Amino acid sequence: MAGYAAEAGAAAGAGRGRAARHPPLTSLVVSTIAAFSAVVVFAILRSAYDAAVSRTTTLLGHNLEPTPWHLFKHDKGRPPARAAFRCAPSLTCRPPVAQPAPGTTNASANASAAPRLCPAYFGAIRRDLAPWRRGGGGVTRALLDAAQRRASMGVAITGGGRRLHVELYYACVQSRALFTAWSLLQLMRRYPGRVPDVELMFDCMDRPAINRTDYGGGGDGDHGSPPPPLPETNIEPWSKEFRDIKEGAKAIKWQDRVATAYWKGNPDVASPLRVALLNCNDTNMWHAEIMRQNWDEEVKSGYHNSKLSSQCTHRYKIYAEGFAWSVSLKYILSCGSMALVIDPQYEDFFSRGLRPEVNFWPVHIDVAAGGMCESIRDAVEWGEAHPAEAEAVGRRGQRLMEELDMDAVYDYMLHLLTEYARLMRFRPAEAPPPRPPAQEVCEASVLCLAGEKQRRFLEASAASPAVSEPCVMPPDAGE
Template sequence: MGLSPKNTARAPSYLLPGVSALAAFSITALLLYKVDDFASQTKTVAGHNLDPTPWHLFPAKTFEQTRQARAYKIIHCSYLACHSGTSTIPEQPQAHPSKPTEKCLDFFRWIHHDLEPWARTGISLSHLAEAQKFAAFRVVIVAGKLYVDLYYTCVQSRMMFTIWGLLLLLKRYPGKVPDVDMMFDCMDRPRINVTEHKSMPLPLFRYCTTEDHYDIPFPDWSFWGWPETNLRPWDEEFRDIKRGSQRISWSKKWPQAYWKGNPDVQSPVRLELLKCNHSRMWGAQIMRQDWAEEARIGYEQSKLSNQCNYQYKIYAEGYAWSVSLKYILSCGSLALIISPDYEDFFSRGLIPKKNYWPVSPNNLCPSIKYAVDWGTKHPFEAKEIGKEGQKLMESLSMDRVYDYMFHLIREYSKLQDFKPVPPYSAQELCPESLLCIADIKQRQFLEQSTTFPSQAPPCTLQPSNSNLIKSWIQQKKKIVEDVEDMEKVKTERRSN
């Protein structure tokens, strides 16, 4: 006799799909939570999950994507883009030049001067650890690959375009850029004061410096474009400005000193400059730049090539140095440079009365008027000085910008007393990862500045010569003093 089967309780069939759906939903929700949590801890060169620099505050950045889309973009661009196997930069075979390599421009000698504080001591990991307190990010290059450790975001897209320039340098001179470990700050004012840090100079790269700071000047982001102000990559912008400068002959240009910019940047000089806006009294036309309005109307009123219709153009520093210097010199007008406190990497090559005219900030409006009057009496000399300023900017092509970067990094790397190793928190970046994380407009500007391997080696850097640098400084001061004396003589004659 057989045993009867036991009665087994079974779940109703209609519950199984619900349970499965709930399980799938829970797993998906958990996965999305983990992905979102992982993305929220990932910092990017676009500024995701980074606070503004505490030493130069500005509004925190906002991003328009949904939370899920942002998380996907951050993970894809930060961890997958560099390993996709595709390249957006064309590779061209490097030719071996038959002629000798040309010498670098004279101002390249300042590289030795900028690195002099570490010539005897070298640069150690202790130097970098202290410099990190003043840095927004750290760049480590090892075997031709670039790694970035992010600490703070920078205003607008400065960080992105600075790193883009470094990535293109690696593409331009493949296999030639040495292993290096550098700290960067991408805000305006130098911070490593000579008096405060004399016992231990800290190597910190930025866009400008002064004679009272150790900060090492590096080509600024706008050489690769500045999407927030609609400024294109440097070579393209210079060509357009030069064409604009040739539309009207010198004699038909307005015999006035022209300036257009933003005075609301904590700049005493620019605020004082507003008082000089009187064409008859001071020979000057001073215009306020409203970037918000310019963006609204499509930057039609701020095109630089349309601002070369004046015989004189004024350069005035902003919060610190200003990227506008290279564009003002490019016009071929006589550049009236209000004696600056800050210098960038190429401005040390400027010589007063050769490629610009010095203007005193202590007697601003009369000094501008004197320059305009001098140019009116000496039109040939004024025109030639303007041409020399434009020639200097023409010689500063992107080829030379990359060469300056190359030699600065190469000389800096020689001072390191350690083997660079990317910190565990650093990310590998490549051109594809930056194009991936950029927004539509940023990507457009980045792609416009794309480069390819150079068919010629870098220019030849001249050896260090501190006496020559000192003579340049003394020569410049002497010429500026002579111009000030000329102004004083004229003022005294008027008063008598």
């Protein structure tokens, strides 16, 4: 009986196994309907997600059009999933924690120390803002609205310098919008409670979007209508890079450097100047080495041949503007070589500290004066005839860059915004009509949107609260 029972149980088990392998038709229908419904629901959710993403603008600019006044290749409508989905909670910033009021920051603890005088080129802030100072007209709401037509984004700092809101109009090339917002957040962190409430427009492309001559801005004596206020900034953390370049420069003494003028860069940036510079590539005739930079090959090699700290091998280094200004100026000056600056049309904020034949050597394009190649040759020949003086010019240029630490950068930003705020004739708002709603930006939201490499650079440039007062602006000529 026991054996029989076991056999019967086995048979029953086999029957159950056959039933499991061949379910009834009703079960198949139900399973099919459930699977189909899940696919439909997923498709609906995915469509809703895509629609939400297409309506959500971020500092990455993935669903914004490129600036129409300066078009560039842009993968519109293809946001990284991580940035669009995972960062959604971070895009709504928490209310800022209470910050010290002006006069109670860490910097005030050292208020008894002798005040630092800002570098002389800080005085250019007043010169830059002069069009809005004339006649006391200032920066009005109408002028700012007019600037939006040629702006990539609008920025509002409110709440006593505690909150940052951004309105996005067009995509910025590369990651400029991301880093611009980050630089303002770091300024607010460095000087808590001291950054003024302001509202302003930013263009993030290379060339100025507003032509001064269109608004009677030919000079200080011209009293035409003021232009729309449209600042452009390029604030990047570079203290580590300067240290590396300076160490690389120390490795090669002046007398051991190559006695020619050197330039290496990309001439294919719609720059007639750089194209013409290629004609000066003759060490015998013009004492110049002009090298074309192949960035495609550099990307493949991991930028092995473009390390800035290893490019201080020549006594003379040439600066040539590209499509507009070039970030290479500060790296060239940092080498301690005598910088040969070819007639610049644009200014960086620190380049106002350049003095011809003091901390750089001017090179002229004017054919009547001999032409660019001849001017380079003459500069090298002068330097070789006066080696001590040429080396001193290079050292003074390097010293100018050494003084350009992040303390100076943040102080310049603070004074620029402070002087600008004095000219505002309206109260800044977080989202004034009829503009689109602004989104609040904070460190968490910026870091979440950033890619791995961007995040590393952002975190490396995080500021700390200042331990001393900002430098004191040089007196105005009218004060």
